[in-house]
Amino acid sequence: MKIFAKLIGGFAIVAAVCALVGGIGWYGIYHTREGLQTIAHKSLPSVEAVGLMMEGMNGLKSAERTLMISSLSTADRKHEIKNLGKRMNVVEEGMDKFEALDKDVEEQKFFSELKQAFAAWDSEHHKLVGFVEKVELDNVGSLEAVLTGRKLDHVKWVSQLENSVARQEKFTGQLNPELCGLGKFLKGYTTDDQTFMAMLKSFDGPHHRLHQLGETINTKMVEGDYAKAGVIISSQVRPTLAEIESLFNKGLDYVKADITDLELAKKIGFGSGRSAFSAVDKSLDRLMASVIEHSESVTMSAEADASRSQTMALVAVVFGVIAAMVIGFFMARSFAAPMRATVAMLKELEMGHLSARLNLKRQDEIGEMSKTLDDFADNLQKETVTILKGLAAGDVSYSIVPRDENDEIRNSLKTLGDDLNQVLSQIQTSGEQINSGASQVSDGAQVLSEGATQSAASLEEITSSMGELSSRTRDNADNAQQANTLSTEAMDAAQKGSNQMQQMVAAMDDISASGQSISKIIKVIDEIAFQTNLLALNAAVEAARAGQHGKGFAVVAEEVRNLAARSAKAAQETAELIEGSVQKTENGANIAKHTAEALEEIVSGITKTSDLVSEIAASSNEQAQGIGQINQGLEQIDQVTQSNTASAEESAAAAEEWSGQAMELQRLLQQFKLRSDAGFTRAPATQPEKISRKAPVANAGWAAAEQLSASAPEIALDDNEFGKY
Numbered sequence: 001m002k003i004f005a006k007l008i009g010g011f012a013i014v015a016a017v018c019a020l021v022g023g024i025g026w027y028g029i030y031h032t033r034e035g036l037q038t039i040a041h042k043s044l045p046s047v048e049a050v051g052l053m054m055e056g057m058n059g060l061k062s063a064e065r066t067l068m069i070s071s072l073s074t075a076d077r078k079h080e081i082k083n084l085g086k087r088m089n090v091v092e093e094g095m096d097k098f099e100a101l102d103k104d105v106e107e108q109k110f111f112s113e114l115k116q117a118f119a120a121w122d123s124e125h126h127k128l129v130g131f132v133e134k135v136e137l138d139n140v141g142s143l144e145a146v147l148t149g150r151k152l153d154h155v156k157w158v159s160q161l162e163n164s165v166a167r168q169e170k171f172t173g174q175l176n177p178e179l180c181g182l183g184k185f186l187k188g189y190t191t192d193d194q195t196f197m198a199m200l201k202s203f204d205g206p207h208h209r210l211h212q213l214g215e216t217i218n219t220k221m222v223e224g225d226y227a228k229a230g231v232i233i234s235s236q237v238r239p240t241l242a243e244i245e246s247l248f249n250k251g252l253d254y255v256k257a258d259i260t261d262l263e264l265a266k267k268i269g270f271g272s273g274r275s276a277f278s279a280v281d282k283s284l285d286r287l288m289a290s291v292i293e294h295s296e297s298v299t300m301s302a303e304a305d306a307s308r309s310q311t312m313a314l315v316a317v318v319f320g321v322i323a324a325m326v327i328g329f330f331m332a333r334s335f336a337a338p339m340r341a342t343v344a345m346l347k348e349l350e351m352g353h354l355s356a357r358l359n360l361k362r363q364d365e366i367g368e369m370s371k372t373l374d375d376f377a378d379n380l381q382k383e384t385v386t387i388l389k390g391l392a393a394g395d396v397s398y399s400i401v402p403r404d405e406n407d408e409i410r411n412s413l414k415t416l417g418d419d420l421n422q423v424l425s426q427i428q429t430s431g432e433q434i435n436s437g438a439s440q441v442s443d444g445a446q447v448l449s450e451g452a453t454q455s456a457a458s459l460e461e462i463t464s465s466m467g468e469l470s471s472r473t474r475d476n477a478d479n480a481q482q483a484n485t486l487s488t489e490a491m492d493a494a495q496k497g498s499n500q501m502q503q504m505v506a507a508m509d510d511i512s513a514s515g516q517s518i519s520k521i522i523k524v525i526d527e528i529a530f531q532t533n534l535l536a537l538n539a540a541v542e543a544a545r546a547g548q549h550g551k552g553f554a555v556v557a558e559e560v561r562n563l564a565a566r567s568a569k570a571a572q573e574t575a576e577l578i579e580g581s582v583q584k585t586e587n588g589a590n591i592a593k594h595t596a597e598a599l600e601e602i603v604s605g606i607t608k609t610s611d612l613v614s615e616i617a618a619s620s621n622e623q624a625q626g627i628g629q630i631n632q633g634l635e636q637i638d639q640v641t642q643s644n645t646a647s648a649e650e651s652a653a654a655a656e657e658w659s660g661q662a663m664e665l666q667r668l669l670q671q672f673k674l675r676s677d678a679g680f681t682r683a684p685a686t687q688p689e690k691i692s693r694k695a696p697v698a699n700a701g702w703a704a705a706e707q708l709s710a711s712a713p714e715i716a717l718d719d720n721e722f723g724k725y
Helices: 003-067 074-100 105-134 140-166 181-188 194-201 204-223 226-269 272-350 365-392 408-669 697-715 719-724
Strands: none
Touching: 003 074, 003 105, 003 226, 003 272, 074 105, 105 226, 105 272, 140 181, 140 204, 140 226, 181 204, 194 226, 204 226, 226 272, 272 365, 365 408
C-alpha cells in the first residue's frame, strides 16, 4: 500500500472520531442553548422587570418621606415632585416589560394582585402629592415659631418703652429697625411664594415707624417733656403695635394653612398610604419569589443537560485520543525504521564512506527512495571516485558523458577534464618559452651590469667636478656677502652725514632769522635816540625861555642829548656789524645747502650700489644652493647606479636560476598524461636574438623588455582558471 493511502486512511479514522466528538458536543450545546434562551428571554427579563418595579417603588416611598419634611425649601420640594414622576416612569416601565413577557399561571396571578394593590396605592399617593403641592413656603415648620417669637419680641419692646416713660428714664432698647430680630428676619428670608413675600413687605412701614417713635420718646425724655412722651405712647405707639400684631396674625394664618396641608399629607403618608404601599411591596415580593423559582428550575434543567453532554463528550474524546494514538503508533513504526536507515546511509556518504547500501524491499515511496539512493551511491563509487583517483595519479585523459544539461556532477567533471588538458598543454608550451626567455634575460642582465658599471664611473667624475665648482661658487657668494655688508655700512654713514648737514643748514637758517630780528631791534633803538634828541632840543629851548630858572633843566637836557647821540652812534655801528654777520651767515647757509645736496647724491649712489651688491650676493647664494642640490642629486644617482649594478648582477644570477627552474618545470609537466585528441597545438620556440655586449645599456634594456613582452601572452593564465583549480 502506498504512503498516500496509509495517511488518508489514518486521517479518515481520526476525522470520524472528531466528527463523533463534535456531534455529541453539538447535541449538548443545543439542549443547553434552549435553557439559556429561556433564562435570557424570560427569566432574566422577568427578574429585571420586577427589579425595576421594586426600585421605582422604593424611590417613590423615599421621595414621599422627603416631601413631608417641614424644613424643606420650596425649590427642593418641587425638585422631589419632579423625581416622583421619574420614579413613577421606572415603575410603569417595569410593569410594561413584565406584561409583555410569557408568564405561567402563578406569575399571572401574582401580577394581577400587584396591579390591584398598585392602583390602590396610586390613589393615596395622588392625594398626598395634592396636599404637598399646596405648600409653597420654605422651612414652613420653623416659620410659625419665628413669626410668633418676633411678635412677642415687639410686645415686650413696647412694654419696656412704657415702663421707661413711667419711670421717666431713657429707653435703652434697640431703636434701629434693621438690627432687631424682625428686621434681620425680613432682610434675610426669601421664598417663591409672592403672596407671603408681599405680607412681609407690609411690615416695613409700621415697623420703621414704631422704632422712630422710640427715638422721639427718648428725645422728649432728654428734654424733660415726660407728658408729651406719655401722649406719644398712648396715641401713636400702641396703635402702631396693634397694626404690627394684625400683620403677624395674618402671616401666621397663611403659614398655618401650609402646615395644615403638610399635616394632612403626613397623615396619608403614615396611614392609608403606608398600608397601600405595604400591599404593593408584598405583591412584588411574591412575584419576585415566583420568578426566581421558575428561573432556578430552568437553570437546573440546563445544568443537567450540560452535565450529560459533558460526560458523553469526555467519553468520545477519550476514545478518539486512544484511536489516534494507536493509528499514530503503527504509522510511525512503519516510517521510522526506513528513515533511520536512510539517515545513517546519508551520514556515511557525508563522511565519504561509499560502501553502505539500504537494500529495502518495499512497494511504496520509501522503497523507491531506497533504490534511487543505492543507485546514486553505486554511480558515485564506480564513476566519480574512479575519475578522481585517476586525477590524483596525474591521468587527465578520462572522458565522461553527462546524462543531460542539468547533470552538474558529470558536466563539472567533463569541464574539469577539458580545462586541465588545455591548461597543462599550454603550460608545457609556456615552459619552453620560459626557458628560451630566461636565456635572453640572462644575456641582457650581463650587458646591463657592464653598462651600469661604466655609468657609475662617469658619475663619480661628474660628482668630483661639481664639488669643486660648488666650492668656488660658495667663495664668490661669501665675498659678495662681505661687499654687501661694507656697502650697507657706507650707505648708513653717508645717510648720517646728510642728516647732520640738514641739521646744520637748519641751524644757519635760525641764526640768519635771529640776525634779522636783532637788526629790527637796533632800528627801533635808533628811532628812540632820534626822538630823545628832539626832546632834548625842545627842553633846551624851553630852558632858555625860562631864563635863570631853567638853567638846571638846560644842563639835564644837554646831557640827555649827548646820551641820545652816543646811543644813535652805537646803534649804527651795531647794525653795520649785524648786517655783515647776516651776509656771512647767508653765504654759509648756501654753502651748507650745496654740500647737503652733494651728500644726498652720494647717498643715492651708494644705495644703488648696495642694492646691486645685495642682488649679486643673493644670486651667488642661489647658485651655490643649486649646485649643492645638483651635487646631492648626482650622489643619489651614483648610489642608485651602484644599486642598479648590484641588482643587475643579482638579476643575471636569478636569470640563470630561472632557466634551471624552467627546465625542471618542463620535466615535471611531462609526467601528466593528456588526451591525444585534445586539439591543442604547441607554439614553436623562437630562438633568442643575440644581444651585442658592445651596444649601449639602454638598447640592451629595451631588447630584454621586448623579449619579455613577446613571451608574456603565451605563458599568461586567467586568474579565474587558477582560482578554479
